[in-house]
Amino acid sequence: MASGSGIVLHTGTYSQLRMDWSSTPNTAANQSSFTATLYVQVTTAGWNIGPWTDYNGSYFGTSTGNTFNGSIGNIATGRTNLRTFTTTVNHASDGKGSINIVWKWGVNSSWGGVVNPSGSRTLTLDTIARTSKHTLSHSSRNFGETLTITTNRASSSFTHKLWCQYAGRNVDIATGVTTSYAWAIPKDWANHLSDGVSTPMNVICDTYSGSTKIGSHTVQITINVSSSSEFQPRITGTSIVPGNDIGSPFSGLFVKGKSTLKATMSTAGAYSSWIKTNEIKANGQTFTTSSATTSGLSTAGTNTVSFKVIDSRNRTATASASVNVIDYTGPATSAVSAIRCNSDGSTNDQGTYAKVTVSAAVSAVSNKNTVSHQVWWRKAGTSDAYSKHTISISSYSLSNHSVVLSGFSQDSAYEIVSYTADYFGSATRSTELSTAFALMDFNNSGTGMAIGEVANGAGLSINMDTTFKKKITYKGKEIVDLIYPIGAIFMSTNATNPQSYLGGTWVQWGAGRVPVGFDSGDANFNASEKTGGVSKNGHVSFSPPINSMKPQDSGMNYINAVTSDMNTWLNSMGQSSVYRYVRVANVGSPSIGSEGTTATEVSYIRHETSNYQPYITCYMWKRTA
Secondary structure (H helix, E strand, O other), X not given: OEEEEEEEEEEOOOEEEEEEEEEEEEOOOOEEEEEEEEEEEEOOOXXXXXXXXXXXXXXXXXXXXXXXXXXXXXXXXXXXXXXXXXXXXXXXXXXXXXXXXXXXXXXOOOOXXXXXOEEEEEEEEOOOOOOOOOXXXXXXXXXXXXXXXXOXXXXXXXXXXXXXXXXXXXXXXXXXXXOEEEEEOOHHHHXXXXXXXXXXXXXXXXXXXXXXXXXXXXXXXXXXXXXXXXXXXXXXXXEEEEOOOOOHHHOOOEEOOOOOEEEEEEEEXXXXXXXXXXXXXXXXXXXXXXXXXXXXXXXXXXXXXXXXXXXXXXXXXXXXXXXXXXXXXXXEEEEXXXXXXXXXXXXXXXXXXXXXXXXXXXXXXXXXXXXXXXXXXXXXXXXXOOEEEEOOOOOOEEEEEEEEEEOOOOOOOXXXXXXXXXXXXXXXXXXXXXXXXXXXXXXXXXXXXXXXXXXXXXXXXXXXXXXXXXXXXXXXXXXXXXXXXXXXXXXXXXXXXXXXXXXXOEEEOXXXXXXXXXXXXXXXXXXXXXXXXXXXXXXXXXXXXXEOOEOXXXXXXXXXXXXXXXXXXXXXXOOOHHHOOOOOEEOOEEEEOOOOOOOOOOEEEEEEEEOOOOOOOOEEEEEOO
């Protein structure tokens, strides 16, 4: 409620014309009830005011028609009311209101005095609340969550239309709302935010009085895409199958080194997000596609495949699946031996039978692999076709398995081959069956002799353990002299001097150095046993830097001290004397080594850095006699 009292409209000799007023708003009608009272305030008693002939011209109100009798007789000291009036003031659409008061007091005085005082006064009334200033229960909300909108209306007769501005659209929320409204933000509106997780939204409240729109008020809120699983990208399915056909015995199996793996995933975005990154990790490889085939599987046992996607909102989904990879190694014969024997397999150096003993294996591959074990033979040193015998055991492995074969001439040696094969490949290993035993035999050509076997060709053949109790020479030289002549280098991880088992005289050689090949075109390497190089490199830095264009001031004593120290150090590092002198110039003088006017120290720092290449140590010996 707005009001005012004691407002002076006019001041006379003994009196003042004053006004009191008040207004009461009617919010629903956007009006105020206005009341004003005009009165005179007299400071000295006993005066008569009127009647005079023109007092009927007195008025007080909003127009000249509000007249009153301006005659008052024998007015007392103090306040005397003249007129009160009440009216209704219509406010503007924004709730603002004012009233213009006009007044005139029609009095005359024959001896002079105040005649017809008049005037006007504009009064500002309280603004009537009009547009509702709504509030929101949250400043940030997820799609699918409820937002409460409170209108805070100024009048119980007001109603509201609620609507919002989102994704470039104007969307109605509710109409006829009175005090508040609980609104579930639609989940599917997230479809309009395919590459983001939050967006601003304007919530607007239009205020109505009846069917007349009074005004609008806007509040902004941030709407988010929830992080719940419903709004996350998904890997909807995965598939892991062999990526190649390694043969019908192994259909659906994964075999180490033979099979590849094909991994595939199906994916989906959520509420219009799209998958921007695919990743599959398998067999130590990474692929950026939704389907990929690996190289040959390198690890037996459980192989885990990892799947990952990132959507347009930068949200991630992962999955994994595992397969069993069956271990596989190729066929192998670990041992094969052959001896001459009797038909029952008993040893006989003169026998025409051969007892062949084999150890071999292939991988079972879940007992689906094929296996074949055979023994082949032919006369040694020929290209004849092999005779073949299949070992009638289907086991995937043989351990010292023996077969007795016939038809081996006493006069011939034979190449014996163990052959093992599976579905994927084969392996062989050879040995030799010697001729029948003969302590000494001469070839009928007259050019050959054998000890311990039949002589089948020219030259000497020995098939017996042999012990030499005297020196063995070749073209007048002992064997050790042929292999390690004087000057030869012997390398070993054993610290024992080789003369104890090779003979001759040996000295340790090359301590702390690595050998370098002879190079006649390089003075460093153009002779045997030249040495050079250092284990560490030396460097010097000066502060301030010594520069011939900007000489540094230094005393002679300091120059000498630096020079002596550097020469000693550089010599110890094996540096050439050409580069080992320190030069320090002086301010005001171009000469080197002269003493300046002021001794100023030039700091220098010595550095050492390793010069080693990657190395491994051993013992090296040189034969000297």
